[in-house]
Amino acid sequence: MNKFYAYTDKALKYLRRFYVREFNRTKMQIRSDELNVIQSTTNLYDRMRRETIRVYLLIAKNKYHELTGHDDTITEMWLLGFLGTSNPLTGYIFLNDIDRKRQYFTESVMSGENLDKAAKKALRYWYGSAKQFADLVTDEAALQAFTDEKVRLVQWMTAADERVCWTCNSRDGNIYPLEKVPGKPHYNCRCYLKEVK
Numbered sequence: 288m289n290k291f292y293a294y295t296d297k298a299l300k301y302l303r304r305f306y307v308r309e310f311n312r313t314k315m316q317i318r319s320d321e322l323n324v325i326q327s328t329t330n331l332y333d334r335m336r337r338e339t340i341r342v343y344l345l346i347a348k349n350k351y352h353e354l355t356g357h358d359d360t361i362t363e364m365w366l367l368g369f370l371g372t373s374n375p376l377t378g379y380i381f382l383n384d385i386d387r388k389r390q391y392f393t394e395s396v397m398s399g400e401n402l403d404k405a406a407k408k409a410l411r412y413w414y415g416s417a418k419q420f421a422d423l424v425t426d427e428a429a430l431q432a433f434t435d436e437k438v439r440l441v442q443w444m445t446a447a448d449e450r451v452c453w454t455c456n457s458r459d460g461n462i463y464p465l466e467k468v469p470g471k472p473h474y475n476c477r478c479y480l481k482e483v484k
């Protein structure tokens with residue numbers, strides 16, 4: 288099992304439970320008409336955004352600390368900088384996409400789609416992105432650590448578990464200068480970088 292993402296996986300398990308709970312709570316609110324749909328979904332996505340950012344910060348600090356022995360560099364500002372920048376793998380800005388996801392869910396509910404179905408779809412859409420960005424935050428924290436520790440060379444390690452990245456096989460073991468490391472070639476790629484000493 289690839290341990291590079293072990294903490295990330297633990298955090299994702301927690302986040303997934305949190306999201307499921309929040310969607311259930313929102314469904315109840317919408318059904319009982321406590322708040323209108325827009326108010327309910329706005330609150331839902333606000334809570335999910337805040338909790339996701341809080342947990343991403345833990346993920347980044349954990350990875351950075353593992354590689355440097357401290358985590359001073361990893362602040363909320365550092366994280367928001369990363370999440371507020373267009374990502375080359377996903378092609379979108381995480382923070383900007385939150386409202387698009389909310390609107391998509393709100394519209395399907397308001398257009399009369401079955402609430403359970405709409406919520407399930409919205410959760411899948413949300414979690415897919417949250418999971419991908421949890422990996423990307425982990426990678427970015429590692430890159431920041433390598434940069435700060437003045438690491439010169441890193442080695443591409445292909446995820447050697449049940450989720451082997453077949454498309455990444457040709458990169459396995461390749462050594463790159465830190466400033467020339469290629470980005471991840473596909474979604475859910477769990478290859479990682481290791482310092483060459």
Ligand SMILES: [Zn+2]
Nearest residue numbers: 452455476478
């Ligand atoms: Zn890969």
